[in-house]
Amino acid sequence: GIQVEQSPPDLILQEGANSTLRCNFSDSVNNLQWFHQNPWGQLINLFYIPSGTKQNGRLSATTVATERYSLLYISSSQTTDSGVYFCALSPTSGTYKYIFGTGTRLKVLA
Amino acid sequence: GAGVSQTPSNKVTEKGKYVELRCDPISGHTALYWYRQSLGQGPEFLIYFQGTGAADDSGLPNDRFFAVRPEGSVSTLKIQRTERGDSAVYLCASSLTPADYGYTFGSGTRLTVV
Numbered sequence: 001g002i003q004v005e006q007s008p009p010d011l012i013l014q015e016g017a018n019s020t021l022r023c024n025f026s027d028s029v030n031n032l033q034w035f036h037q038n039p040w041g042q043l044i045n046l047f048y049i050p051s052g053t054k055q056n057g058r059l060s061a062t063t064v065a066t067e068r069y070s071l072l073y074i075s076s077s078q079t080t081d082s083g084v085y086f087c088a089l090s091p092t093s094g095t096y097k098y099i100f101g102t103g104t105r106l107k108v109l110a
Numbered sequence: 111g112a113g114v115s116q117t118p119s120n121k122v123t124e125k126g127k128y129v130e131l132r133c134d135p136i137s138g139h140t141a142l143y144w145y146r147q148s149l150g151q152g153p154e155f156l157i158y159f160q161g162t163g164a165a166d167d168s169g170l171p172n173d174r175f176f177a178v179r180p181e182g183s184v185s186t187l188k189i190q191r192t193e194r195g196d197s198a199v200y201l202c203a204s205s206l207t208p209a210d211y212g213y214t215f216g217s218g219t220r221l222t223v224v
Contacts, residue, residue, distance in 0.1 A: 004152075031211060033211060033213070035213075040217075041199065041217060041218055042215065042217055043153070043201065043203075043213075043215040044215075045211075045212050045213050045214070045215075048211040048212065086152050086153075088152070088153075095166065096141065096143070096158055096165075096166070096208045096209075097143070097155040097158055097166055097168070097169065098153075098155060099155070100152030100153050100154070101152055102150075102151060102152055103152055
């Protein structure tokens, strides 16, 4: 089956710093999403981005499907950005189940 | 409701017992998904409902796991003869339609089998 690798596995930032999180996948994908899981366990959908670039405030994401990777950019990080970031993808058209990566654990220090 | 509600938030049960986990999706959402998350891992797909029917149950690990959604709203995940390896956080998500990729997740039920 398709493999989803995220890097780095752990990241510590000082508040205000920028960061780039990467998601590599081993096969073509039909759908791709980025999620943030906060320290209390709540999963929040950030982007649906099977290709191209999207921005939402301090966050932006880019997926280059032909090269099988997606990037999540966090600018001017805040302590509330702490948690685990997951990319999740659905490899086959017509299926709505997602395969999640192992995540990047981010801690932003005040 | 305003969000996806899962009950109970925590459940401790003895090995071999039967448990039911409940998910109440956002009103009007036709698609409902169950995932399981073990410590330090990403969520793992279990089953997906479109309306009342299970459209894809390929993620259920074995026949001890079963899920229903009889009226197309509330769903119950049922686990028989629980094992210690079933301990995990069980997450439910819903979306307006299957093609609506804006999943809304509930807060999960943390199941501990002792």
